[in-house]
Amino acid sequence: MKTLRLYYEYGSGEPLTAEILEVRPRADAAVAVILDKTIFYPEGGGQSADRGTINGQPLLDVREQEGGIFHILQAAAPLRPGPAELRLDAKRRQDMTVQHTAQHLLSGTLLRLTGACTQSIHLGEERATIDVDAPELTPQTLLMAEEAVQDAIEEDAPLIIHHCPPERLEDFPLRKRPPQGEEVIRVVEIQGKDFSPCCGTHLRATGKIGMLRILGAEKYKGMTRIAFIAGRRVLRDSRLLRQNGELISRSLKIPVEETGKGVLALLEKLSTQEKRLKDLEEADALHEAAALIVRAGPGSGADVYQELFPHKTMEELLRIGRAAQKTIPHILVLAAAGELKFAAFTSRKDADIRPLLKTALEQCKGRGGGGPSFFQGSFSDPADLSAFLNALPKTLPQGTAD
Numbered sequence: 001m002k003t004l005r006l007y008y009e010y011g012s013g014e015p016l017t018a019e020i021l022e023v024r025p026r027a028d029a030a031v032a033v034i035l036d037k038t039i040f041y042p043e044g045g046g047q048s049a050d051r052g053t054i055n056g057q058p059l060l061d062v063r064e065q066e067g068g069i070f071h072i073l074q075a076a077a078p079l080r081p082g083p084a085e086l087r088l089d090a091k092r093r094q095d096m097t098v099q100h101t102a103q104h105l106l107s108g109t110l111l112r113l114t115g116a117c118t119q120s121i122h123l124g125e126e127r128a129t130i131d132v133d134a135p136e137l138t139p140q141t142l143l144m145a146e147e148a149v150q151d152a153i154e155e156d157a158p159l160i161i162h163h164c165p166p167e168r169l170e171d172f173p174l175r176k177r178p179p180q181g182e183e184v185i186r187v188v189e190i191q192g193k194d195f196s197p198c199c200g201t202h203l204r205a206t207g208k209i210g211m212l213r214i215l216g217a218e219k220y221k222g223m224t225r226i227a228f229i230a231g232r233r234v235l236r237d238s239r240l241l242r243q244n245g246e247l248i249s250r251s252l253k254i255p256v257e258e259t260g261k262g263v264l265a266l267l268e269k270l271s272t273q274e275k276r277l278k279d280l281e282e283a284d285a286l287h288e289a290a291a292l293i294v295r296a297g298p299g300s301g302a303d304v305y306q307e308l309f310p311h312k313t314m315e316e317l318l319r320i321g322r323a324a325q326k327t328i329p330h331i332l333v334l335a336a337a338g339e340l341k342f343a344a345f346t347s348r349k350d351a352d353i354r355p356l357l358k359t360a361l362e363q364c365k366g367r368g369g370g371g372p373s374f375f376q377g378s379f380s381d382p383a384d385l386s387a388f389l390n391a392l393p394k395t396l397p398q399g400t401a402d
Contacts, residue, residue: 003035003036003038003069004036004038005037005038005069007038007039007040007041007201008161008201011088011090011093011094011201012088013087013088013089013090013091015085015086015087016037016039016085017084017085017086018035018038018084018085019035019036019037019081019082019084020035020079020080020081020082020083020084021034021035021081022034022081023079023080024070025075029074029075030075031072031073031074031075031079032070032071032072033054033071033072033073033084034068034069034071035086038069038071038086039052039086039088040059040071040088041200042062042064042069043061043062043063043064044064044199045100045121045199045200046103046120046121046123047096047100047200047201048096048125049061049062049063050088050089050093050096051089051092052086052088052089053085053086053087054071054073054079054084054086055078055079055084055085057073057074057078057079058073058074059071060073060074093201094231095231095232095233096123097200097201097203098203098208098209098210098230098231098232099123099128099229099230099231099233100123100198100200100201100202101159101190101203101209101230102128102209102230102231103118103121103128103130103228104188104194104196104198104202105149105190105193105194105206105212106145106149106212106226106228107121107130107132107175107194107196108175108190108193108194109145109148109152109193109194110145111175112148112193113144113145114132114134114141114145115134116132116224117175117176118130118131118132118176119223126233127227127228127229128227128229128230129225129228130225130226130228131220131223131224131226132223132224133223134223134224135219135223136224137217137224142214142226143214145214146212146213146214149212150211150212152193152206153206153207153209153210153211153212154207155206155207156205156207157190157192157193157205157206158191158204158205159188159202159203159205159206160189160191161187161189161202162186162188162189163184163187164184164185165184167187172189173195174195174196174197175194175195175196176196176197179197186199188200188202190206193206210231210232210234210235211234212228212230213229213234214226214227214228215229248262248263249262252266281316282319285319285322285323286323288323289320289321289323292320292324293324293328296324296328296330296332297328303330303331303394304330304333304356304392304393304394304395305330305331305332305333306332306333306334306335306389306392307333308335308385308386308389309334309335309336309337311337312336313336313338313339314336314339314341314343316336317334317343318343320334321334321343321345325345325346325347328347329346329347329348330346331344331346331348331351331356332344332345332346333357333389333392337382337385339378340378340379340380340381340382340385341377341378341379342368342377342378342385342388342389343375344357344374344375344376345373346373351372353370353372354370354371354372354375356393357370357375360388360391360392361377363387363388364379364385364387364388364391365379365381365384366378366379366385366388
């Protein structure tokens with residue numbers, strides 16, 4: 001069934017009446033609606049499909065299949081052949097049209113300035129990307145391209161749509177090869193800037209783009225992937241950056257234009273403080289380990305020493321345990337009451353602590369694992385942790401030591 005395509009001429013949010021010719025069920029719990037005419041652009045050429053409603057039901061996707069245009073909606077939508085009201089999401093269409101026109105201008109500019117040809121494009125909801133056949137583009141090159149694009153925007157160069165035939169395709173210096181097997185090739189010309197075969201939606205002149213901003217570039221499969229935004233996306237991005245800049249400015253009590261230097265200075269200060277804090281933590285761990293060695297020393301009369309710490313974190317106990325295990329032959333089992341976790345340490349080469357701990361773990365509903373000299377575990381109930389510590393023997397069971 002042939003659908004009349006009105007999407008190139010229709011970008012309004014005002015409703016349009018059409019006729020539903022067929023409603024086809026799909027395997028993915030959706031339906032495909034075929035119309036006698038449509039204002040919805042189907043996905044293609046790197047541009048995503050339009051959104052909107054048919055008889056008030058949200059449009060999920062629009063696809064060109066089997067020589068026709070399928071409008072995808074939820075299967076629960078009460079749609080049947082007959083009259084239908086089509087309403088386009090005009091703001092989204094305008095945004096996508098701006099991004100697509102900006103992409104043509106950017107790709108044409110990069111080809112002219114660097115010789116890098118665009119191999120693929122993606123017009124996303126938040127940002128757009130192009131992949132160009134250059135292994136690397138310097139920041140200076142990208143800045144030069146961005147400035148050249150802005151010059152072309154301010155020139156307000158017109159866009160001209162050619163159809164070949166009746167026009168001759170070979171008369172146009174195309175930036176990329178045209179699709180094969182098409183009776184008519186649609187060529188989009190940005191006057192004096194770019195010629196490209198394309199089926200997408202475009203502005204009437206470059207001035208409507210407003211502004212383009214290159215966000216960055218990265219290596220991708222031997223090429224360079226360039227991310228950019230255009231139109232109102234640039235305004236939204238600028239607004240967000242300004243809000244964040246002012247927040248940092250107020251927090252650091254420095255002018256907005258100095259926030260970059262201010263953040264770097266703060267990070268350097270924090271790095272110094274973190275190193276100092278780590279040194280203090282290590283010194284405190286050595287002090288705590290010395291006291292632990294006294295409590296677990298020969299006077300304790302035990303091969304296995306366990307202790308519950310009500311106010312220390314597991315991270316602190318790991319530092320203390322590692323410092324203490326180096327100087328005493330005991331098996332140390334240290335538990336953090338607040339986190340319901342424990343760690344066991346030993347420097348003995350003739351013992352494997354796993355059998356000792358696993359037996360008590362199974363009895364007390366704990367979980368854990370480790371090796372012969374280091375083991376960790378956790379519990380979901382404080383009573384189980386206490387029971388586990390009480391279940392540990394004071395001396396090594398037969399078979400634990402080699």
